[in-house]
Amino acid sequence: MRSTRHLLAGLALAAGLLASPLTGAAPATAASTEATEATPTETTAASSYTWKNVRVDGGGFVPGIVFNRTEKNLVYARTDIGGAYRWNQTTASWTPLLDSVDWDHWGHTGVVGLASDSVDPDKVYAAVGTYTNDWDPGNGAVLRSADRGATWQRTDLPFKLGGNMPGRGMGERLAVDPNRNGVLYLGTPSGNGLWRSTDSGVTWSKVTSFTNPGDHQQDPTDTSGYNSDEQGIVWVTFDESTGTAGSATRTIYAGVGDKGNAVYRSTDAGATWTRLPGQPTGYLAHKGVLDAENGYLYLAYSDTAGPYDGGKGQVWRYATATGTWTNISPVAEADTHYGFSGLTVDRQNPGTVMVSGYSSWYPDTQIFRSTDSGGSWTRAWDYTSYPTRANRYTMDVSSVPWLTWGGNPAPPEQTPKLGWMTEALEIDPFDSNRMMYGTGATIYGTQELTRWDAGTNFTIRPMVKGLEETAVLDLASPPSGAPLISALGDIGGFRHTDLTAVPSMMFTGPNFTSTTSVDFAETKPDTVVRAGHLDGGPRVAFSTDNGANWRAGQEPSGVTGGGTVAVSADGGRYVWSPEGTGVHTGTGGAWTASTGIPAGATVESDRVDPKTFYGFKDGTFYASTDGGATFTARATGLPAKGNARFKALPGAKGDIWFAGGAPDSTYGLWHSTDGGATFTRLGGVEQADTIGFGKAAPGATYPTLYTSAKIGGVRGIFRSTDAGASWARINDDAHQWGWTGGAITGDPRVYGRVYVSTNGRGIIYGDTTETGPVDPPAPTGACKVTYKVTNQWQGGFQADVTLTNTSATARTGWKLGWEYPAGQRVGQMWNATPTQTGTAVTAQNVGWNGTVAAGASASFGFTGTWTGTNPVPTAFSLGGTTCSVA
Numbered sequence: 001m002r003s004t005r006h007l008l009a010g011l012a013l014a015a016g017l018l019a020s021p022l023t024g025a026a027p028a029t030a031a032s033t034e035a036t037e038a039t040p041t042e043t044t045a046a047s048s049y050t051w052k053n054v055r056v057d058g059g060g061f062v063p064g065i066v067f068n069r070t071e072k073n074l075v076y077a078r079t080d081i082g083g084a085y086r087w088n089q090t091t092a093s094w095t096p097l098l099d100s101v102d103w104d105h106w107g108h109t110g111v112v113g114l115a116s117d118s119v120d121p122d123k124v125y126a127a128v129g130t131y132t133n134d135w136d137p138g139n140g141a142v143l144r145s146a147d148r149g150a151t152w153q154r155t156d157l158p159f160k161l162g163g164n165m166p167g168r169g170m171g172e173r174l175a176v177d178p179n180r181n182g183v184l185y186l187g188t189p190s191g192n193g194l195w196r197s198t199d200s201g202v203t204w205s206k207v208t209s210f211t212n213p214g215d216h217q218q219d220p221t222d223t224s225g226y227n228s229d230e231q232g233i234v235w236v237t238f239d240e241s242t243g244t245a246g247s248a249t250r251t252i253y254a255g256v257g258d259k260g261n262a263v264y265r266s267t268d269a270g271a272t273w274t275r276l277p278g279q280p281t282g283y284l285a286h287k288g289v290l291d292a293e294n295g296y297l298y299l300a301y302s303d304t305a306g307p308y309d310g311g312k313g314q315v316w317r318y319a320t321a322t323g324t325w326t327n328i329s330p331v332a333e334a335d336t337h338y339g340f341s342g343l344t345v346d347r348q349n350p351g352t353v354m355v356s357g358y359s360s361w362y363p364d365t366q367i368f369r370s371t372d373s374g375g376s377w378t379r380a381w382d383y384t385s386y387p388t389r390a391n392r393y394t395m396d397v398s399s400v401p402w403l404t405w406g407g408n409p410a411p412p413e414q415t416p417k418l419g420w421m422t423e424a425l426e427i428d429p430f431d432s433n434r435m436m437y438g439t440g441a442t443i444y445g446t447q448e449l450t451r452w453d454a455g456t457n458f459t460i461r462p463m464v465k466g467l468e469e470t471a472v473l474d475l476a477s478p479p480s481g482a483p484l485i486s487a488l489g490d491i492g493g494f495r496h497t498d499l500t501a502v503p504s505m506m507f508t509g510p511n512f513t514s515t516t517s518v519d520f521a522e523t524k525p526d527t528v529v530r531a532g533h534l535d536g537g538p539r540v541a542f543s544t545d546n547g548a549n550w551r552a553g554q555e556p557s558g559v560t561g562g563g564t565v566a567v568s569a570d571g572g573r574y575v576w577s578p579e580g581t582g583v584h585t586g587t588g589g590a591w592t593a594s595t596g597i598p599a600g601a602t603v604e605s606d607r608v609d610p611k612t613f614y615g616f617k618d619g620t621f622y623a624s625t626d627g628g629a630t631f632t633a634r635a636t637g638l639p640a641k642g643n644a645r646f647k648a649l650p651g652a653k654g655d656i657w658f659a660g661g662a663p664d665s666t667y668g669l670w671h672s673t674d675g676g677a678t679f680t681r682l683g684g685v686e687q688a689d690t691i692g693f694g695k696a697a698p699g700a701t702y703p704t705l706y707t708s709a710k711i712g713g714v715r716g717i718f719r720s721t722d723a724g725a726s727w728a729r730i731n732d733d734a735h736q737w738g739w740t741g742g743a744i745t746g747d748p749r750v751y752g753r754v755y756v757s758t759n760g761r762g763i764i765y766g767d768t769t770e771t772g773p774v775d776p777p778a779p780t781g782a783c784k785v786t787y788k789v790t791n792q793w794q795g796g797f798q799a800d801v802t803l804t805n806t807s808a809t810a811r812t813g814w815k816l817g818w819e820y821p822a823g824q825r826v827g828q829m830w831n832a833t834p835t836q837t838g839t840a841v842t843a844q845n846v847g848w849n850g851t852v853a854a855g856a857s858a859s860f861g862f863t864g865t866w867t868g869t870n871p872v873p874t875a876f877s878l879g880g881t882t883c884s885v886a
Helices: 005-022 103-109
Strands: 035-037 042-044 049-053 064-067 075-078 084-088 093-096 111-116 124-128 141-145 153-156 174-176 184-187 194-197 233-238 252-256 263-266 284-291 296-302 313-319 325-327 343-345 353-357 366-370 381-383 389-391 393-395 425-427 435-438 443-446 458-462 472-476 484-488 514-521 524-533 540-543 561-567 574-579 584-586 591-593 602-605 613-617 620-624 643-648 656-661 667-672 679-681 685-688 692-694 704-711 714-720 726-729 744-746 754-756 764-768 783-793 796-805 815-819 825-830 832-837 840-845 857-865 876-878 881-885
Touching (some): 064 425, 064 435, 075 111, 103 124, 103 141, 111 184, 124 174, 174 233, 233 284, 252 284, 284 343, 296 353, 343 425, 353 425, 472 744, 484 524, 524 574, 561 602, 574 602, 574 613, 602 643, 656 704, 704 726, 704 744, 783 876, 832 857, 840 857
Parallel strands (some): 035 679, 111 174, 393 458, 472 514, 514 561, 667 685, 692 744
Antiparallel strands (some): 049 764, 075 084, 084 093, 124 141, 141 153, 174 184, 184 194, 233 252, 284 296, 313 325, 353 366, 381 389, 425 435, 435 443, 472 484, 484 514, 514 524, 524 561, 561 574, 574 584, 613 620, 643 656, 656 667, 692 704, 714 726, 744 754, 754 764, 783 796, 815 840, 815 876, 832 840, 876 881
C-alpha cells in the first residue's frame, strides 16, 4: 500500500490522458491521400437504458465527510475527483449526486468543499473544481441544491478550485451560517481569499476585510503549478452560541494556509477579521472544530498541506471565553513522524475529542481519543513489545476483501491497515457509537465506538457501498470467462465474474499501482495480458486462466511505465509498447525490439490474424504482418494530438475503427476495412474519443458499436447497430459522469450492454430494456457432477466442479445446487455465479457457458473457507433433478 496512490492517479490522468484532449491541445489536420469523408450519419432518440456501477466499492481518496447537525442520518461525502455522495441509511449505501456533470465541465467532479444546511436540511452546497493549474481549463463553481443533491443549480466563479490539489483534505472550506442559513462562506486557493454569499449561494463576493489569502506552497519550485499553488483559506467554523435564529452568527473562525498566521477570527459577523492572538506558529491548521457547549476551538496542525505527506504536527485547544491556548497534543512533537488532520467532537458528549495522525504510512495510521477535552488520550493501537501491536479494534473487510491488498506484511505492519490519508474523521452528532473516517481507498466506520472507552474490542468495517471512485484506464470484455476485466488507476484492476459483487482481490502477482492496458486473445480468451506502473517493475504480467491468476513477465531495458500491450488472436505472441523504451515483441519470455514503429506508439492486435498487429502515433497508422517484428507505415494524416483510441473488430481481419482528435483541430471517428491502409471518416461524428464493440443486435450480423462522442451537436454515449450508418444516444443528461474518454466496450454476450470508463466514478455499465438479461429456465434431465478439492490450506481451499449433461438433449441455462455438511463458505467463483444461504449453495451459469450440449460438460471453480473439517458434498441437484456424483 503506497501513500501516493491517489495522487498518482489524479496526476497521471490530468497531465496525460485527461488534460490533453480537454485543454485545447489540437491534432493536426486528419485529411490525407488515404482518408475520405463518408456520408453524414443519422442520429436517433436515445434508447431506454438503466445505468449501474460495476461494484468495486471505493478505490479513491475521501477527504471529507459531513454530518448534518439537525437531522439524523443525513450524511454526505466528498471525493477529490469522483463527485459527492449522500448516505442512504435504509440500504447502508451511498447515492452519487454529481453524475449529471457534463463533458465540458468535467472538472466539477472534484469537490473541494461541501456544506449541509442545519436550518433547512434539504439544502446542500458543493464547491467544485479539480485543478487550479492549466490541467483544468475551466473555473470552479458553487453548486446548490434544495433537494439534498438530487438536482443542482450552478454559480460559476471567476477563479479555479482544486479538489485534487495539495491540501484537499483540509477543511471544510465551504460553510453555512447555522443561525442565518442564507449566509455562506467559501475559502479559496491561489491568493483569491475569502468569499461570501448572502443569498443562499446564488451570488458571491470577496470579503475584502479578510486580507491574508494564505501564502503556503507545497513546493514553490514546481513549474507545473500543481505543488506550487497556494492552498489559501482552508476552513471556516462558526460559533453558533454567538447568534440567534435568523440573525447572523457573530463569531466566525477561519483557517489560513500561512504557518505564521494560521487562524483568524471575526466577532462582528464577518465585517472585520483579526489574527487570533497567541496562536502557535510553524504549522498549518488542517482543521478547526468548535465545541460551543464547553467553549473550545480544537485545531489539528501539520507541517505540510497533505494529504500524503506530513512529518510533524501538534493539536491545540483554544478557550473562546478567555483566549487561553493549550497544547493538547496526544504525542510530543519530537515523537511524531506525521501531521494531525482528522478532527471531531462527540456532540452528545462534547468533552470527547478524536484526532488522526493522517500521514503515518508506516506502520499504520493512528487515531487518538480523549474523553476529557484533550487532557489525556488513548490510541487506537499500541505496542506491547515492538514489533507486536495491541489493537483496540478488529478490522472486518469481508464486504470489500481486496482492502487487504493481498499483502502479508511483517509486524508492526498489518493488513488490512487501519488506514492512510485519514483526513476525514467524524463522530455521528446523534450517535456516539457511530464514527466514519475516510482513507486513500475507502470509508471505514464503526457502530461500536464507545467500546473504546470501556477497553472492549470494537469492529471497524468498510462503510463505502455505492461510493465508486476508481479512475478507469482500460476495459476488456472477453467472449468467454469473466464478463469484464478492468485496468484501473491506484488499485490495479479486477476480474469481475459478477458485476454486482465486489471481487475478492485486485490483480496480484504482480500488483501494479495502476494498470494502463489490458488485452485478451480473441480466439483463446483465457490468455490475458496487462501492463502497468510499478516502482522497480515488473510492469507486464500474463494469465492463462482468463485473469484469475498471473505471472510477472520480463522487461526490456529502459522501461519506466506500463504503456499499452496487445496479444495476438491465438494467444501465441505479444506486442508491448512500454513507457521509457520502444515497441517490443515476444512470446511471453524475453522481448525483441520491433522495427519501423516509433517509441510510445499505441498498439493493438488484429482479432483474426495472429500475425497481424497495429500501431499508431502522431497521425500515422502502422501495421505488422510478422507478429510485431517489423512495422510499416500505412495511413497518414490521422489526428496527431489529443485522444487516440483504435480497435480491430472481432471476426473480420483488417476491420479497424479509430477515434480521436482535439477540439481545435480534426476530431472524429474513422473506419478502415483494409488493415489501416486507408481510413474513411464518418460524417456527422463531430468528436469521438473511444470506440468499442458488443454483441450484434437481433437480426444483425455486424457487432454493435459504442463510443463516447459528440454527434449531432450533443455529447454523450452513443450506440450504432448498423456499422456506423446511424447512431442513438443511450445515456441522458442525468447520467454523464464528467469525462468518459478513457475506454468503452460492449459485451459480446449480452446485446445492448456497454461498459463505460470514468475518471473517478468507477466503471459504469448500461443495459437496455430492449432485450434485458433474463433468468434461464430450469433445466430437466440427467446430470453428473465431479467435485474436486484442488488445493487446501489452513482455513481455506480451492475446488473445481464439472457438470456433465448425461441427457439426450442440450440444456439451456443451469443452476447447480448443493449443501455443505460442515458449514463451508464459498468465496470467489469463476465461470459461474454463486449464491449461498446458510449451508445451501447455488452456482448459476454465466452467459457464455449456459448451453451444454448432450454429453458435453461445463466447468467452474472457486475458493472457499472452512473451519474444523472440509468434507466434500455428497449430493448435487440441477433443476430439481438429483445428479450422480463421480
